[in-house]
Amino acid sequence: MYTAVQIAEQLNISEATIRNRWFEWIEKVVPEPLLRQGKNQYTQLALELFSKFATVELCDRNQWVADTKARYSHEWESAGVIEGELMPEAVGNVLALRHTQTHELELAVAQQLQQLESLIDQANTAEGNLSEADLKAAVTRGQQRAVMLYQAELQAELQTINSLKQRRMGGGQP
Missing domain, CATH: 1.10.1660 (Multidrug-efflux Transporter Regulator; Chain: A; Domain 2)
Structure with a gap:
């Protein structure tokens, strides 16, 4: 309207x-x-x-x-709505109004369908972006764990080497 x-x-x-x-x-x-x-x-x-x-x-x-x-x-005649002399004008008008309202309703439904399809496209894009973000986060967590493990391993190795050097040099304390 x-x-x-x-x-x-x-x-x-x-x-x-x-x-x-x-x-x-x-x-x-x-x-x-x-x-x-x-x-x-x-x-x-x-x-x-x-x-x-x-x-x-x-x-x-x-x-x-x-x-x-x-x-x-x-x-309206081709849609079966108005047939000149066979139908009183008031009846033809009511039927024509119904035809017009149906047409407007069809247009509204088509517009709503188009909006729904757009929303679905947006959801699919967001889901794709989310999956990509999840994958990137998992890779980053894996890298962080690897760095922490390597750091702990290297730290333990350096401490052990240092401790062994001190023992060998006569420090005697572990």
């Missing part, structure tokens, strides 16, 4: 233009329940139509309404 302010910012026009001037034209193409929920929340379909309407010249607006209405009616 979008506010008039958000749509206006995207199209670089005033919020009043969206609410007061352009909405009347957009509503000629698609019934209001498909364009907004409540007074301040516009649907994805409304955003798309406002974006397209922004490029229409003032003198071409009536033709744009006719062309766009025909295009969207055809889309």
Whole structure:
């Protein structure tokens, strides 16, 4: 859902233009329940139509309404939503609204799926970095143990040599 302010910012026009001037034209193409929920929340379909309407010249607006209405009616008809004379307009509007809401839900699910895949990629990268860090830490611990063992061995060797030299030289004390 979008506010008039958000749509206006995207199209670089005033919020009043969206609410007061352009909405009347957009509503000629698609019934209001498909364009907004409540007074301040516009649907994805409304955003798309406002974006397209922004490029229409003032003198071409009536033709744009006719062309766009025909295009969207055809889309709903192909989805089994509206069948002109066979279905009352109110029923067609409700079905078209359901189709639009389903489409918006599909878009939201696709976006959530993309975010989840990104999170999984981040977790895999972190796990790879953790494994690399664990390996480096193990190598460092091994080096530290080897240094300590060599130091203890060398120290014992030097003490023993020193002790033996002192004995040989007559110190006699171990």
